[in-house]
Amino acid sequence: MKAGNDNGPIAGAILFLLIGPIIWAAHLLLVYGPQSALCxxxxxxxxxxxxxxxxxxxAGVTVIAMAAVMLTLWRPRRVARIFRFDAAAxxxxxxxxxxxxxxxxxxxxxxxxxxxxxxxxxxxxxLR
Amino acid sequence: xxxxxxxxLPNKTPRPKGELEExxxxxxxxxxxxxxxxxxxxxxxxxxxxxxxxxxxxxGVLALLMRTQLATGNNDFIGQELYNQMFTVHxxxxxxxxxxxxxxxxxxxxxxxxxxARDLPFPRLSAFAIWAYVxxxxxxxxxxxxxxxxxxxxxxxxxxxxxxxxxGDNADFWLLGIGFIEISAxxxxxxxxxxxxxxxxxxxxxxxxxxxxxxxxxxxxxIMFAFxxxxxxxxxxxxxRSFGWPFFTAAKGGDSLLWQHLFWFFGxxxxxxxxxxxxxxxxxxVPTMARTPLVGYRLIVIxxxxxxxxxxxxxxxxxxxxxxxxxxxxxxxxxxxAVAIPSGIQVFSWIATIAAGRKKFRITxxxxxxxxFLFIFTIGGLTGVxxxxxxxxxxxxxxxxxxxxxxYVLVGGMVFPLFATFYYWAPQAGRSMxxxxxxxxxxxxxxxxxNIAFFPMHLTGLRGMPRRxxxxxxxxxxxxxxxxxxxxxxxxxxxxxxxxxxxxxxxRPGRGGPENPWQAGTLEWLPNDVYSNRSIPLVTSREPLWDxxxxxDDVKEGRYYLPNAPTGGRETLVTSPIDAKPQYVIQMPTSGxxxxxxxxxxAAFFLLLTVKxxxxxxxCGILAIAFCLIWAWALDPGPSKGLVDIGxxxxxxxxxxxxxxxxxWAMIVLMFVAGSLYLSYVFSYxxxxxxxxxxxxxxxxxxxxxxxxxxxxxxxxxxxxALIVLTERMLPPAGTKRMAVPIAIFLAVACLVGSLGVxxxxxWRTGLSPTANAYGAMVYMGAAxxxxxxxxxxxxxxxxxxxxxxxxxDRERRVTFDNMALLYHYTVGQSLFGLALVHGFPRLVG
Numbered sequence: 001m002k003a004g005n006d007n008g009p010i011a012g013a014i015l016f017l018l019i020g021p022i023i024w025a026a027h028l029l030l031v032y033g034p035q036s037a038l039c040x041x042x043x044x045x046x047x048x049x050x051x052x053x054x055x056x057x058x059a060g061v062t063v064i065a066m067a068a069v070m071l072t073l074w075r076p077r078r079v080a081r082i083f084r085f086d087a088a089a090x091x092x093x094x095x096x097x098x099x100x101x102x103x104x105x106x107x108x109x110x111x112x113x114x115x116x117x118x119x120x121x122x123x124x125x126x127l128r
Numbered sequence: 129x130x131x132x133x134x135x136x137l138p139n140k141t142p143r144p145k146g147e148l149e150e151x152x153x154x155x156x157x158x159x160x161x162x163x164x165x166x167x168x169x170x171x172x173x174x175x176x177x178x179x180x181x182x183x184x185x186x187x188g189v190l191a192l193l194m195r196t197q198l199a200t201g202n203n204d205f206i207g208q209e210l211y212n213q214m215f216t217v218h219x220x221x222x223x224x225x226x227x228x229x230x231x232x233x234x235x236x237x238x239x240x241x242x243x244x245a246r247d248l249p250f251p252r253l254s255a256f257a258i259w260a261y262v263x264x265x266x267x268x269x270x271x272x273x274x275x276x277x278x279x280x281x282x283x284x285x286x287x288x289x290x291x292x293x294x295x296g297d298n299a300d301f302w303l304l305g306i307g308f309i310e311i312s313a314x315x316x317x318x319x320x321x322x323x324x325x326x327x328x329x330x331x332x333x334x335x336x337x338x339x340x341x342x343x344x345x346x347x348x349x350x351i352m353f354a355f356x357x358x359x360x361x362x363x364x365x366x367x368x369r370s371f372g373w374p375f376f377t378a379a380k381g382g383d384s385l386l387w388q389h390l391f392w393f394f395g396x397x398x399x400x401x402x403x404x405x406x407x408x409x410x411x412x413x414v415p416t417m418a419r420t421p422l423v424g425y426r427l428i429v430i431x432x433x434x435x436x437x438x439x440x441x442x443x444x445x446x447x448x449x450x451x452x453x454x455x456x457x458x459x460x461x462x463x464x465x466a467v468a469i470p471s472g473i474q475v476f477s478w479i480a481t482i483a484a485g486r487k488k489f490r491i492t493x494x495x496x497x498x499x500x501f502l503f504i505f506t507i508g509g510l511t512g513v514x515x516x517x518x519x520x521x522x523x524x525x526x527x528x529x530x531x532x533x534x535x536y537v538l539v540g541g542m543v544f545p546l547f548a549t550f551y552y553w554a555p556q557a558g559r560s561m562x563x564x565x566x567x568x569x570x571x572x573x574x575x576x577x578x579n580i581a582f583f584p585m586h587l588t589g590l591r592g593m594p595r596r597x598x599x600x601x602x603x604x605x606x607x608x609x610x611x612x613x614x615x616x617x618x619x620x621x622x623x624x625x626x627x628x629x630x631x632x633x634x635x636r637p638g639r640g641g642p643e644n645p646w647q648a649g650t651l652e653w654l655p656n657d658v659y660s661n662r663s664i665p666l667v668t669s670r671e672p673l674w675d676x677x678x679x680x681d682d683v684k685e686g687r688y689y690l691p692n693a694p695t696g697g698r699e700t701l702v703t704s705p706i707d708a709k710p711q712y713v714i715q716m717p718t719s720g721x722x723x724x725x726x727x728x729x730x731a732a733f734f735l736l737l738t739v740k741x742x743x744x745x746x747x748c749g750i751l752a753i754a755f756c757l758i759w760a761w762a763l764d765p766g767p768s769k770g771l772v773d774i775g776x777x778x779x780x781x782x783x784x785x786x787x788x789x790x791x792x793w794a795m796i797v798l799m800f801v802a803g804s805l806y807l808s809y810v811f812s813y814x815x816x817x818x819x820x821x822x823x824x825x826x827x828x829x830x831x832x833x834x835x836x837x838x839x840x841x842x843x844x845x846x847x848x849x850a851l852i853v854l855t856e857r858m859l860p861p862a863g864t865k866r867m868a869v870p871i872a873i874f875l876a877v878a879c880l881v882g883s884l885g886v887x888x889x890x891x892w893r894t895g896l897s898p899t900a901n902a903y904g905a906m907v908y909m910g911a912a913x914x915x916x917x918x919x920x921x922x923x924x925x926x927x928x929x930x931x932x933x934x935x936x937x938d939r940e941r942r943v944t945f946d947n948m949a950l951l952y953h954y955t956v957g958q959s960l961f962g963l964a965l966v967h968g969f970p971r972l973v974g
Contacts (some may be wrong), residue, residue, distance in 0.1 A: 010325070010705040013334075021437040028441050032459050037818045039453045046821070058455070092706055095335035095426060102430045103437075110438060110466040117458035125454045127518065 012085035017096055019072050019079055020104030027065035027111050031058045031118075039124035054123040062115025066108060073104045137687040138776030139663065147692045148662070154693050155246070155659040158719050165719040167251035168658065173237025174557045174637055176258045179265070180230035184543075185624070186269060187221035190214045192621050195581070199614035201602030211598035212279035216302070217272045219282030223398065224306050225265045227542055228351075231405035232316040233258075234549065235344045239323055241556060241652035242338045244667075244683075246660045246700035248323035249714055249790045252723045252759055257315035259727030260308070267735050268305035271298070278302035281596065283391055284365070286376040286384045291369045300366065300738045307362040308734040310355045317348035317355075318797045324348070325705040326790050329651070330689060331667040332708045338650050338670070339422065342429050343408025346436040350401050352797060353440065356805035358394035360812070361387055364909065373898045373905035375812070381823035381902035385450055386815055390808060392443035400439040402538065404432055406545035407474055410498055413552050414478050416648040417495045418485035421671055424477040431470035431477075438467045448521045457518050464516035471509055475502065492646075493567030497548035500575045504540025508533060511586070526596075529589025535582045547574070547627065555641030556652060566630040573623030580616025584609040649674035655684045663688035663775075664701050667708075694772035695782050701774065702790060712784045713772055715765045722759035726752050757927055763791070764931070766941040767862075785943045795947045799954045802917070806958050809913055810965060816902045817973070823901040825970040830894040837890030838967040841883040845956045848879030852949050862940045869937070870929040876952065877925035880918045883959065887911055910962045917955040924948045 015022070038054050041047040072079050076097055080086065085096075158165050166172060194214055197206040206214065236254050240247050248254060271277040278298045280289040289299045324345040328337065364375040365387065374380035376387055415422045422428065444452060444460040479502070482489045489495065511533040515521045524530060547570070554562045588609045593600060600606055644653035649671025654661050665688045669675040682688060690701055690713065698716040703709055729752035736745035767783035774780055786792060822828045851872045860866040888911050898908035928948045931937040937945055 013706055017433070018437065021434065024438070025441065028459060028463070032444075032456055036453065036456045039456075040818050054455075091335045092333045095333075098426060099430050099433070102427070103434055106430075106434045106438075106466070106469060109469065110441070110463055113462035113466055114459045117455060117462060121455045121458055123453065123455045126451060127454050127457070127522070 012080075012083035013096055015083045016076075016080050016085040017100050018103065019083075019100065020069050020107035023065050023068050023072070024107035024110045027061060028114065030061045030065075031114065035123055042124055043126075051123045055118045058115060058118040058123065062111060062118070065111045066115070069104050069108045069111065073101055073108075076100060137682055138666070138689050138774070138778070139687050139691050141685050141687055143686040143691055147686070151659040151662070151693055152657065154696075154698055154718075155657075157658060162719070164724055165721050167247075167255045167717065167719055167723065169236050169240050169247050169251065169254065170557065170658075172251075172255050172258050173233055175262070176233030176236055177230060177557075179258075179262050180226050180233055183221050183225040183265060183269065184230070185628070187218050187226060188621060188624060190218040190221075190272070192617055194218065195614040195617040197598065198600075198610050200611065201600050201604070201607050203599050206598065208598045209279065210275075212596075213272055213275070213277035213298070215596055216279050216281055217269065217277045220278070220302065220306060221265075221269060222538075223282060223402075224309055225261075225269065227402040227538070228313055228398070229261055229265075230546060231344075231347065231402060231542070232313060232320070234405065234409070235320045235347070236316065237557060238553060238652055239320065239341060239344055240327070240660060241654075241656060242341055242650055243323070243327055243332070244329040244651045244654065244661050244664050245323070245327040246664075246698065247716060248319050249327055249700070249702070249716070250319050250322070250794065251698075252717050252720065252763075253315050253794075254319050255723035256727050256759075257312040257319070259724050260312040260315075260730055263728060263731040264305055264308050264312070264734065267731065268301060268309070271301050276301060283395065284387075285391075286365060286368075286387050287378075289365065289369075290376060297739055300369065301735075303362045303366040303369070304734045304738045307359055307366070308731065310359050310362075313351055314355055314801055317351035318794050318801075320344050320348035321352070321797050322790050322793045326702050326793060327700055327714075328703050328708045329664050329667050329701070330703055330708055330710050331665075332703075334706055336667055336670050339411035339425070339428055339432075340405070340408040343404045343411070343432050346432050347401055347405045347408075350397050350404075350436050350439070352801050353804045354394045354397040354401065356801055357390045357808040360805050360808045361390035361394075364812070367909070367912075368905075371899070373908065374902055375816070375905050375909075377902075380900070381816065381820035381828075382905070383816060383819040383902075385447070386812055386819075388447050388450065389443070389815065390812065392446040393440070393808070396443045396446060397436075397439045399534075399537065400435055403541040404436060406501075406542045407432070409545050409549050410478060410501065411474070412648075412650060413494055413498060413548055414481050415671070416552075416646045417490045417492065417498070418481050419487050419490070419647070420481060420485040421649075421674075422477065423480040423484050424473070425670065427473050428477050431473040434470035435467060438463060438470070442467060445516055445521070448518050449525045454518070461516055461518050465513060468509060468513055468516075475506060475509075478502065490646075492551070493562070493564055493571055494548040494552040496568065496571040496575075497544045497551070500571060501540055501544035501548070504536055504544060504575075504578065506540075508536030508538075508540050512537060524589055526594055527589035528585040528593045528595060531595055532582050532585035532589060535578075535585075539578060539582075544574075547571075550627075552646065553652075554635060555643075555645060557637060559636045559638045559640050560634055561642060561645060562634050563630050566626060566633075570623050570627045570630065573626060574620055575623075577616050577619030577621070577623055581613045581620055582616070584612045584616075588613070644673065644680070654680055662686045663691035665689075689776065689778070690774045694774075695769045699782070701780075702784075710774065710778055710780055711788060712781045713774065714790060715769065715782055717759075717762055720759065720762075722755045726755035726759060729755060753923060757923075760927065760944075761931075764936065764941060764943045766936065783941075785941075785946055789943060789946075791943050791947060792950070795950045799950065802954065802958070806913060806962075809909065813906045813910070813965065813969075816906060817969075820902055821973070823903045824973070825896075825903060826974040829901060829903045830896045831974075832967050832970050833890035833894050835967070837886060838963045841886040841890070842960055842963055844879045844883035844886065845959055848876040848883070849953055849956045851876040851879065852952050856945070856949060859937070859939045859942060859945065862938045863935070864938065865932060865935065870932050873925050873929050873932075873948075877922055880921055880952070880955065884911065884914055884918050887914065887963070907966055910966050914955075914959050914962060917951070917958070921948070921952055921955060924951060 035054055038049050197203055284302055324341045367373050368375050374382045376382045376384045441463040445464045448457055551562050551567050588606055593606045661683050663683050663686045665683050672679055695715050698718055699713050702711050702714055704711055729748045732748035733745050769782040771779040772782055817824055825831050855872040858868050896904050898904045928944050931944050
C-alpha cells in the first residue's frame with residue numbers, strides 16, 4: 001500500500017531545529033563568496049570596487065543575519081508554524097524547542113565573531 | 129519509573145511453543161565457509177571493526193618505521209622515496225581505512241542493539257559496504273609492498289599529483305581506491321541515517337534517543353555532505369591525469385587551490401566525523417561508570433549538532449598560508465574559535481557527570497581510557513585554538529607543531545575512546561570480557577607512550593622542523609627531541625601490542641558473554657541472541673534498564689512487541705522518526721552471495737581501471753551491476769503478507785511504499801548526496817571563473833551553442849518527467865500488467881539520454897574541447913555528472929520494466945517504481961539547473 005506523507009514533521013523539525021545554523025551558513029556564504037570574489041577581481045585589476053563598499057557589504061549581511069537569528073529566538077513558535085513543525089509528544093516539543101534556541105545562540109556568536117572582523121581588517125589586504 | 133504490571137505488557141506469556149526456535153532458525157548464522165554470505169549486523173560489524181583495527185596496526189607499523197628513520201639526524205634507514213610513500217599510506221590508511229570505517233563499524237555493530245532493533249534496515253547494503261571496503265582497502269594498502277603506493281601526502285595536493293610531476297600509477301591508486309572506499313562509507317551512512325531515524329523501539333522519542341545514536345546520526349549526515357566534495361575532487365584529478373581536462377593546471381585556467389578547497393571542505397568535517405561518534409561512545413560509558421544519568425543530555429545533543437554543522441565552516445583554516453585575503457581568513461578563524469564552544473560543552477558535561485555520581489566513579493580500563501581521552505583531547509583542543517589564530521598558524525604551518533596538534537586531537541579524540549569501547553563493549557561481540565589487569569597496562573603504556581612521542585613534537589615544530597621530511601641535518605638541534613619522540617612511539621606500540629595479546633588470550637567471538645557486566649542503563653545490555661532481542665521493548669526513559677528493573681526479563685520472555693516472526697522471515701519494527709510510534713514491519717533480506725560478489729567486482733572494476741586494464745575492468749563493472757540487480761530483485765517483497773499482530777492490540781502492515789517507506793528514505797538520502805556533489809561542482813565552476821575569467825566564453829572560449837540547444841534539452845527533460853508522472857497514474861491494479869507502463873518508462877529514459885546527447889552535441893559543434901582550458905573542462909564535467917545519473921537511470925528503468933514483465937510491479941507493489949521516479953525527477957531538476965548554469969552564466973557575465 002502507498003502510505004501518505006506522514007514525514008512532514010521530520011522535515012519541519014530538522015529545518016526548525018537548524019534554523020540558527022542555517023542562517024549562520026547563509027551568512028558565511030554571503031560574506032565569504034562576494035568578498036573573496038570582489039577582492040580577487042580587484043587584485044587582478046578587473047574591477048575598481050571600493051574596499052569600503054566590501055566592508056559595508058559584510059557588515060550589512062552580518063546585521064541582517066543577526067537580526068534574523070534573534071527573530072527566530074524571540075518568536076520560535078511562529079518559525080515552527082512556518083515549517084509546520086508540531087511534534088506530538090510533549091518531551092519532544094520542549095526538547096526540540098530548547099535545542100533550537102541554544103543552536104540559535106551559538107549561531108549568533110558565530111555570526112557576530114565573523115562579522116566583527118570587518119571592523120578591524122582591510123577587506124582585501126594580503127598577509128604576505 | 130515503576131515496572132509496568134505484567135498484565136499491561138503487550139504480549140502474554142508463556143509464548144507459543146517453538147516460537148523461539150523459529151526465530152533462531154530464521155536468524156541463524158551461516159555455517160562454515162558460507163559465513164562470508166552473512167548479513168547480520170553483529171557478524172559483519174565484527175568483521176568491519178576487525179579489519180579497521182588491522183589497518184590501524186599496519187599503519188602503526190609504518191609509523192614506527194618512520195619514527196625509527198627520524199630518531200637521529202642524517203639517518204638513511206629508509207630512503208626518501210619509500211618514506212614519502214610511507215607517510216602518504218600512513219595518513220591515508222589512518223583516516224580513510226581505519227578511523228571512519230572503525231566508527232561506522234561500531235554503528236553497524238552497536239546501533240541495532242542500542243535501538244533494540246533486530247537489524248539495521250538495509251543489511252545487504254551494510255554487507256556490500258563492508259566487503260567493498262575490505263577488498264579495496266587491502267589492495268590499496270598492499271601497494272606499499274611493491275613500490276606502487278601514492279607518495280603525494282594523504283591530501284594529494286596538485287600540482288604535485290598531476291601527471292607531469294607524479295607519473296606512474298601510484299597517485300591513481302589513491303584517487304580510484306580511496307574514491308571507491310568513500311562510496312562504501314556513503315553506503316554505510318545511508319544505512320545509519322535511516323536506521324537511527326526509523327528503527328527505534330516504540331516510545332524512544334528523539335528526546336530519549338541514546339547519545340551514541342545521536343552522534344551516529346550526525347556522523348552519517350556529515351558524511352552525506354562532506355564526502356561528495358572529495359569524491360568530485362578525486363574524479364576531476366583522475367580525469368585530468370587520464371584525459372588532460374585541465375581543472376588544476378594554472379596554464380590553462382585551472383587552479384590547484386580548487387583541490388584544496390574541495391579537499392578541506394571534506395577534510396575538516398572529517399575530523400569531526402571521526403570525533404563525534406567517539407564522543408558519543410564516551411557519553412554512553414561515563415554515566416555507567418559514574419552510576420548516574422548523563423548531566424546535560426540536551427546540551428550534549430546541541431553540542432553534537434552544533435559541532436557537526438559548524439565544522440563545515442572551518443575548511444579554509446587549513447589554507448591560511450595560501451594567499452587568501454586577510455578578511456576571508458578572519459571569517460574562518462572566528463568560526464574555528466566558535467566551534468570550541470560546543471566541544472567544550474561536551475567536556476564539561478562529562479566532568480560534571482563524573483562529579484555528580486553519588487557513588488565513586490568506577491576506575492576500570494574503560495574509565496582510564498576515557499580520562500586519558502579527556503586529558504589528551506583537551507590539550508589538542510587548546511593547540512587547535514592556537515592554530516586557529518592566523519599569525520600563529522603562519523609560524524607553525526607545515527611544522528611538527530601541527531603534527532603534534534592533530535595527533536592529540538585524533539588519537540586523543542578517537543583512538544582512546546575506541547580502546548575504552550573495546551574494553552567496555554567486548555561482551556557485545558564476544559563470549560568473555562577482556563582482561564582488566566592487562567588493560568591497565570595497555571592504558572598506561574599507550575598514555576605515557578603517546579605523550580612521550582607527541583608532546584615533544586610541539587617543541588620540534590616551534591624550533592622549525594618541517595613535516596614530511598625524511599631526514600634532517602644533525603646540527604639543527606632537533607635530534608634529542610626526535611629521539612624522545614621515537615622512544616615514546618615504541619612505548620605506544622608496546623601498549624598496542626599488549627592489547628593484541630589481550631585480544632588473543634581473552635576475546636572469543638560469539639554469543640553468551642556476561643549480561644550487563646557494568647550494570648549499564650541502555651538497551652544494548654538487554655539479553656540478546658542471533659535475532660537480537662526476543663521482543664522489542666516500549667521505552668519510557670533514557671536509561672530504561674535502570675528505570676524498569678524487570679525490563680530485561682520481560683523482553684527475554686517475549687512480553688513486548690514482535691516476540692515472533694509473523695511473516696516467517698527476518699523482520700524488524702519501523703517507527704515514526706520523531707515520536708517513535710510503530711508504523712510497519714520491515715521484511716528484511718537474509719544471507720546471500722550477491723552483496724559479496726557485487727563488492728568483489730566493484731573493487732575489481734576500480735582497481736583494474738587504475739592499472740589501465742580497461743576491458744577486463746569493464747567486464748567486472750558489468751558483473752558488479754548484475755549482482756547488484758540480483759540483490760535488488762528480492763528487496764520489494766510486496767504486500768502479500770498483509771497485516772500482522774505485534775502485540776498490545778497493534779496490527780501493522782508488512783509492506784509500505786511511498787514517503788513512509790524506509791527505501792524512500794534511503795533514496796532521499798542518496799539524493800542529498802548527489803545534490804551535495806553537484807553543489808561542489810557549481811562551486812568549482814564559479815571558483816574557476818573567478819580565477820580565470822579570461823578563459824570563459826564568449827571571449828576566451830567558443831560562445832555557448834544557440835539557445836535552441838539547451839531549450840531542446842530542457843524540453844526533453846520535462847517531457848521525461850511528465851511521462852514518469854503519467855506512468856504513476858497508469859500503474860496497473862495488483863496482479864495485472866499494462867503495456868503502456870514499460871513503453872512510457874522506456875520513452876522517459878530515452879528522453880533523458882536524448883537530452884544528454886543534445887547537450888553534448890551542442891557544445892561539441894561550437895568547437896569547445898574539454899582539454900582546451902578550464903572552461904571547457906567544467907562544461908563537459910557538468911555533462912559527465914548528468915551522464916552519470918542518466919546511466920544509473922537507464923539501468924534502473926530497465927530493472928523497473930523487467931519487474932513489470934515479471935508481474936512484480938503494480939499499483940500496490942511499487943517501491944521500485946517510486947524510487948526510480950524520485951531519482952528521475954531529481955535528475956531532471958539537477959540537469960535543468962545545470963543547463964541554466966552552463967548556458968546562462970557565460971551569457972550573463974560575457
